[in-house]
Amino acid sequence: MGTTSDGDRPWESYHTVYTNAKAGMDGVDKERVQRVIYEMSKGSKYFENEQRKEAFLKQRIERMHAQCAKLTTNDIAHFQMIADKRILESEAARDLSKIWLHSDMDAFYAAVEMLDNPSLKGKPLAVGSMSMICTANYEARKFGVRAAMPGFIARKLCPNLVFVPTNFDKYMYYSEMTRKVFRRYDPYFIATSLDEAYLNITDVCKERGVSSQEVAEELRNAIFEETSLTCSAGVAPNRLLAKVCSDINKPNGQFILPNERKAIMAFISSLPIRKIGGIGKVTEHILRDVLGINTCEEMLKKSAYLCALFSPCSIDFFISAALGLGSTDTPQFSLRKSMSSERTFSGTEDQSLLYQKLDEIADSLSNDMQIESLFGRTLTLKLKTASFEVRTRALSLQKYIQSKEDILSHATRLLKAELPLSLRLIGLRMSHFRDDKHGSGDPMQKTITSFIFSGDASENVLCDNHSAGTDTSDDPLIGNDLCFQDDQNVPSLGSRHPELVDEQCFNNDVDGWKKIDGFKSSAKTDEMEMYSRTESNVEVNETGKFPDNRAVYPSTREGLAFWIDDYICSLCGCELPPSFIEERQEHSDYHLAEMLQKEESTNNLSKLMQERPIDKGSSATGTSRKRQKSSPKGSKHIPIDFFFKRNKEV
DNA sequence: TTTGTCACGGAGG
DNA sequence: GAGGGCCTCCGTGACAAA
Ligand SMILES: Cc1cn([C@H]2C[C@H](O)[C@@H](COP(=O)(O)OP(=O)(O)OP(=O)(O)O)O2)c(=O)[nH]c1=O
Ligand SMILES: [Mg+2]
Helix, strand or coil: CCCCCCCCCHHHHCCCCCCCCCCCCCCCCHHHHHHHHHHHHCCCHHHHHHHHHHHHHHHHHHHHHHHHHCCCHHHHHHHHHHHHHHHHHHHHCCCCCCCEEEEEECCHHHHHHHHHCHHHCCCCEEEECCCCEEEECHHHHCCCCCCCCCHHHHHHHCCCCEEECCCHHHHHHHHHHHHHHHHHHCCCCEEEECCEEEEECHHHHHHHCCCHHHHHHHHHHHHHHHHCCCEEEEEECCHHHHHHHHHHCCCCCEEECCCCHHHHHHHHHCCEHHHCCCCCHHHHHHHHHHHCCCEHHHHHHCHHHHHHHCCHHHHHHHHHHHCCCCCCCCCCCCCCCEEEEEEEEEEECCHHHHHHHHHHHHHHHHHHHHHCCCCEEEEEEEEEECCCCEEEEEEEEEEEECCHHHHHHHHHHHHHCCCCCCEEEEEEEEEEECCCCCCCCCCCCCCHHHHHHHCCCCHHHCCCCCCCCCCCCCCCCCCCCCECCCCCCCCCECCCCCCCCCCCCCCCCCCCCCCHHHCHHHHHHHHHHHHCCCCHHHHHHCCCCCCCCCCCCCCCCCCCCCEECCCEECCCCCECCCCCHHHHHHHHHHHHHHHHHHHHHCCCHHHHHHCCCCCCCCCCCCCCCCCCCCCCCCCCCCCHHHHHCCCCCC
């Protein structure tokens, strides 16, 4: 495939994610690493699939090239005007009033393992398995070993590599210790994973009259004293930049970017675009090969071409990032949108075996859903063929389901339609959760709580980003767009982008519950045991929001009340065991109605509503892209039918 | 025109 | 000797129905 001569150096055309610059990889012999990876890979089904993907990407790049070539000078002038306008608008929204700190633990899982077993110190260590490693310590990184690399390749790179399986209990335990420190600096801190968090230290600096540099030092020292683990910190006026900064002097270092436009531009200009959260391997490749963009400065220079080639969403993201803009607000927490379970096994076309796998996965998903009292109505079957091609097949129901039996019966139908096939992975994902936590039911019937919080009542409140489901889109080859969205930092051809836009729902992490780097199973359950029942529920969501111990379960919209020890109402102390589902909902609705009454009398309802994941339309850095829903907003008075408006679902 | 559904892929930890 | 994870989020485009 390579247009260049693959002939004598074939490994150079096998692009992996492993050669990307990363902390601890400085002195690595990259050519050797590339070669070893290539040698271990070539000929494998995985490798062939990667090549297929690369070929598609190449076609895509060629199409974009052609598109560029067709532009007349007139066109370019036109797009330059559009770009300049966007640049001006973005610049006008620059907010330098906040100070954000991003904290990132160093080789977190590996560091915890070394702490737990000091004999590992000084040895190259990988956490994970022979098929995939989660992270590696800095000794191992010298050999090119890193996260997301298969263990058998890592061992080839570093024959003395020690493997340790993951222990999420431990990581959660230490993570919680670090969060206790974070909490002291910003009770609303945003945890984006077990080992990363954003803290708004504006007030700390102001109130104590200390510099952000001092706060960063103090915080890192506190973490070290309390956990014996090191971390790195980045300080900047927004989260996008803070995240970039924390990587600069990693490990065990910090970097402060002052809140001055000049300093920011100097910093960002020479920054390789790949350092920006949301620009991954593919986006980097496209921007480099199509437009010759490698740095943020170049991105700005080529802004007219960006406007010609990409969607408004992507354009905004690129331009904002190139200007060093990012989110400065503290986002509202958001609810879980999907939950999934998937398993890889050795490829087979034995149908009874495949149905058995499906059974296990349905069971696992159902259990997970029960733990969080979730009922969903969109089920997506995911398959990976023996040749690594991925397919998804979805189905939306009238009713919300949770039981294994229900899940399995629908999943079986979906699978049946695809067989025969030789598969290596089966997965199930549930989405479109009910707005409250109870049993099945007709989507038409909502409780007051769910009705109000769901946004049917006042659209502008919603976070429900995109109109549709969570599974999405088709034919990636048609558009060029990369799309970014918000959150911490992460865009890509269809992924969230970072810090830029503020708005809408951020899922500040969600981690903590399952996903967690991919080894959820034990994670979720353990976390439940560990935290719930103490004040931990807070922990879970606390990823940012409820410093006052007003626990709220993740992804449930039960309303204002939650159940202490799972049976005492947090608001009035009345006791209702979990099995009293209907009663509980009524009870919760009662508190909500009561509250609404109070709120309304003080004209504050709109404020209450906005406390949910919200819009914020055009916030400071507001690059918000979202399709805006037209909605009557801002009305102070609530008409009675507000409470009875029908929900539009099927 | 708007809204919902579905498929696919990028991204990050 | 072969072997390449698991979870969550999101945007886009195609298509159908309202
Ligand atoms: C990339 C990746 C990371 N992880 C986990 C393991 C890591 O400890 C954690 C953070 O990932 P990394 O960003 O790779 O960082 P790290 O903490 O291991 O090391 P450092 O920050 O010093 O570079 O996320 C996974 O579980 N799966 C993955 O695929
Ligand atoms: Mg880290």
